[in-house]
Amino acid sequence: MKFSFTEDQRLLAETVGEVLDKACPPEAVRAAAGRGRPGPAWRALADVGLLGAHIAEEHGGLGLTPLDTVLAYEETGWYAVPGPLVETAVAAPALMPAEQLEGIAAGAVTVSVRGAYTPYLPDADLADVLVAGTTVAARGEVALTPHESVDATRPLFTDDLDAGAAAALGPEAGTAFGGAFDAAALMTAAQLVGLGRRLREEAVGYAGQRRQFGKVIGSFQALKHQLADVAIALEFAAPLVHRAAYALTHGAPTASRDVSAARTAASAAAHRAARTALQVHGAIGYTDELDLRLWLNRVWALRSAWGDDGLHRARLRAALLDDPSGPRTVRLP
Amino acid sequence: MDLTFTPHQQEFREEVRAWLAGHVPAEPLPSMDTAEGFERHRDWERTLAGARLAVVSWPEEYGGRGAGLIDWLIFEEEYWASGAPGRVSQNGIFLLAPTLMAYGTDEQKRRHLPRMARADDVWAQAWSEPESGSDLASLRATARPDGDGWRLNGQKTWSSRAVYADWCFGLFRTDPESERHHGLTYFMLPLDSEGVTVRPIAQLDGEHGFAEIFFDDVHVPADGVLGELGQGWKVAMATTSSERGLTLRSPGRFMATADRLLELARQSDDQTLRDAAVAAWTDSEAYRLHTFRAAARLAEGIELGADSSLMKVFWSELDLRMHELALDLLGPRAPVASRWLDGFLFALAGPIYAGTNEIQRNIIAERVLGLPR
Numbered sequence: 132m133k134f135s136f137t138e139d140q141r142l143l144a145e146t147v148g149e150v151l152d153k154a155c156p157p158e159a160v161r162a163a164a165g166r167g168r169p170g171p172a173w174r175a176l177a178d179v180g181l182l183g184a185h186i187a188e189e190h191g192g193l194g195l196t197p198l199d200t201v202l203a204y205e206e207t208g209w210y211a212v213p214g215p216l217v218e219t220a221v222a223a224p225a226l227m228p229a230e231q232l233e234g235i236a237a238g239a240v241t242v243s244v245r246g247a248y249t250p251y252l253p254d255a256d257l258a259d260v261l262v263a264g265t266t267v268a269a270r271g272e273v274a275l276t277p278h279e280s281v282d283a284t285r286p287l288f289t290d291d292l293d294a295g296a297a298a299a300l301g302p303e304a305g306t307a308f309g310g311a312f313d314a315a316a317l318m319t320a321a322q323l324v325g326l327g328r329r330l331r332e333e334a335v336g337y338a339g340q341r342r343q344f345g346k347v348i349g350s351f352q353a354l355k356h357q358l359a360d361v362a363i364a365l366e367f368a369a370p371l372v373h374r375a376a377y378a379l380t381h382g383a384p385t386a387s388r389d390v391s392a393a394r395t396a397a398s399a400a401a402h403r404a405a406r407t408a409l410q411v412h413g414a415i416g417y418t419d420e421l422d423l424r425l426w427l428n429r430v431w432a433l434r435s436a437w438g439d440d441g442l443h444r445a446r447l448r449a450a451l452l453d454d455p456s457g458p459r460t461v462r463l464p
Numbered sequence: 465m466d467l468t469f470t471p472h473q474q475e476f477r478e479e480v481r482a483w484l485a486g487h488v489p490a491e492p493l494p495s496m497d498t499a500e501g502f503e504r505h506r507d508w509e510r511t512l513a514g515a516r517l518a519v520v521s522w523p524e525e526y527g528g529r530g531a532g533l534i535d536w537l538i539f540e541e542e543y544w545a546s547g548a549p550g551r552v553s554q555n556g557i558f559l560l561a562p563t564l565m566a567y568g569t570d571e572q573k574r575r576h577l578p579r580m581a582r583a584d585d586v587w588a589q590a591w592s593e594p595e596s597g598s599d600l601a602s603l604r605a606t607a608r609p610d611g612d613g614w615r616l617n618g619q620k621t622w623s624s625r626a627v628y629a630d631w632c633f634g635l636f637r638t639d640p641e642s643e644r645h646h647g648l649t650y651f652m653l654p655l656d657s658e659g660v661t662v663r664p665i666a667q668l669d670g671e672h673g674f675a676e677i678f679f680d681d682v683h684v685p686a687d688g689v690l691g692e693l694g695q696g697w698k699v700a701m702a703t704t705s706s707e708r709g710l711t712l713r714s715p716g717r718f719m720a721t722a723d724r725l726l727e728l729a730r731q732s733d734d735q736t737l738r739d740a741a742v743a744a745w746t747d748s749e750a751y752r753l754h755t756f757r758a759a760a761r762l763a764e765g766i767e768l769g770a771d772s773s774l775m776k777v778f779w780s781e782l783d784l785r786m787h788e789l790a791l792d793l794l795g796p797r798a799p800v801a802s803r804w805l806d807g808f809l810f811a812l813a814g815p816i817y818a819g820t821n822e823i824q825r826n827i828i829a830e831r832v833l834g835l836p837r
Binding site: 132133134136331335338339347352355360367368370371373392396444 | 465467468469473534726729730738739741742743745746747749751753754757759760761763764777778822824825826828829830832833834835836837
């Protein structure tokens with residue numbers, strides 16, 4: 132029993148954090164709402180290998196596991212990296228023909244992916260390849276309809292993808308999509324944890340400098356206790372995310388359940404962090420002038436990405452309550 | 465990351481499970497806050513100690529097995545899953561013992577630890593005073609030098625199990641000029657010392673789970689002092705950032721409750737409560753994983769520090785939420801005496817004892833997040 136990460140795993144996250152600190156400042160995220168998507172962060176993530184992390188070495192990737200990259204994905208959440216990152220670098224490698232993977236690892240090919248449970252493809256306008264469930268198509272073959280989204284840096288599109296308009300992936304695609312879904316939901320959870328931490332940091336920073344009634348507002352218990360609750364929620368969501376990465380990496384029978392547990396906890400923690408950060412900032416937080424809204428909106432966008440809370444709750448109910456033949460409660464091996 | 469247990473740990477788990485299956489009383493023991501129930505719980509502790517299972521993480525010379533933290537967590541998981549009785553010796557073995565091992569003289573350790581492990585001595589805490597609850601550092605009970613020893617005066621309160629316990633430990637002011645957390649000293653003394661009066665206080669459930677302790681010129685010999693004179697606050701708090709932060713409430717207890725909660729939820733068609741039960745189970749899993757992570761960090765030499773405050777708020781509110789949910793799932797049966805109802809009344813105390821959750825949230829805000837006092 133050793134619930135900790137290796138030096139290499141921590142180092143990858145550190146490296147990703149360092150390059151994003153330069154390539155993905157708030158201005159870059161802000162620019163992504165216009166023509167600046169995916170922006171310089173994409174190139175930087177290709178250079179450090181994150182785009183090819185889940186692609187085999189023979190196809191130009193690093194052949195890493197979810198456990199290897201989950202901390203790095205927390206960093207991508209902290210920086211609110213624009214573009215279909217999880218779709219391209221986590222889901223697509225499990226869904227696309229091998230000959231297209233080199234382009235993904237190199238940062239030359241972007242992919243938008245959706246499951247059958249949602250009509251919306253994120254960032255489909257800039258993606259080279261679109262995947263809907265088991266169907267893969269080049270963007271040019273698909274008619275896209277844009278929809279206004281809570282997060283302008285992550286626009287949503289509906290498509291006309293069907294069996295006639297696109298080539299099927301193949302018979303094993305059904306199971307492949309399941310694997311892609313779990314990995315993508317996990318990394319979305321990791322991003323939500325990172326976003327939550329960023330919002331906690333922003334809120335604590337503001338509470339420590341804004342003065343009212345002659346004191347910094349962070350000295351008031353009413354705010355302290357709200358921020359403490361954010362810290363608690365994030366502190367206990369992270370181990371679930373890390374455990375799900377472990378379960379996926381080792382093909383544990385509980386992997387899907389563990390992913391959904393991680394996803395619901397991360398979603399709730401990030402939402403709490405978002406609500407609290409906004410409340411701590413007050414009216415200035417409720418404006419476009421402050422960068423805060425970049426992280427707020429991303430949280431609200433990602434909470435329904437790769438399965439909304441309802442989908443993941445249903446999977447948890449099925450695993451824990453509804454399977455009379457299954458083991459009652461499987462904890463760790 | 466490795467979330468598997470070693471073959472040796474698996475064997476230990478099997479041994480504990482088999483032993484508990486053969487020894488846990490079929491009927492729950494009477495409340496440990498009654499005279500009869502207290503002695504029955506003391507007997508149970510002796511049975512545990514006979515199998516060297518009372519304090520597995522302690523050194524062998526004091527009655528333990530020298531087991532590591534992970535083994536102790538395994539023991540706890542099996543213990544609570546088996547439905548075994550609550551630990552009447554918990555104040556001693558979980559709160560005093562880590563401090564005693566860190567600050568006690570060899571003689572103090574030899575004298576107290578083996579008796580504590582067998583529950584020959586059951587210990588009560590003497591921290592709070594009528595005017596010093598959350599603001600513990602304002603405490604006023606005194607200890608003045610008297611020959612080789614000390615004379616204690618003052619009043620302590622909310623001392624769990626002091627009605628039937630044998631010894632108590634707590635802080636007394638040895639420097640009359642001192643203020644706040646300065647000038648305090650950590651004392652250990654028998655509750656049958658001359659000048660000690662214990663007055664029982666009935667709790668919510670009507671049992672005498674609390675007591676006030678009055679000290680009227682009580683003589684305590686020099687070896688009743690634990691750690692350095694005037695350093696009592698530091699001595700009392702030092703171990704909170706080490707294993708004690710973990711051992712106050714191990715995950716096993718909440719995992720067992722969560723599993724039983726799922727059993728109830730499976731029989732319900734109330735989707736709101738079913739979802740809430742699933743969420744609570746997930747939280748119990750989060751607490752378990754967080755504890756394993758903390759164990760890994762301790763192994764790397766990283767102190768828990770104020771993290772133990774995060775844990776205390778989390779488990780106490782989880783425990784209460786699970787019992788509230790269970791009562792909701794029981795519906796009309798909720799007010800009828802049951803294990804869930806007992807558990808609910810006990811869980812209600814969680815956010816209050818061991819530092820209220822309001823104090824813990826202050827600590828989190830100030831020491832984890834760095835907000836100003």
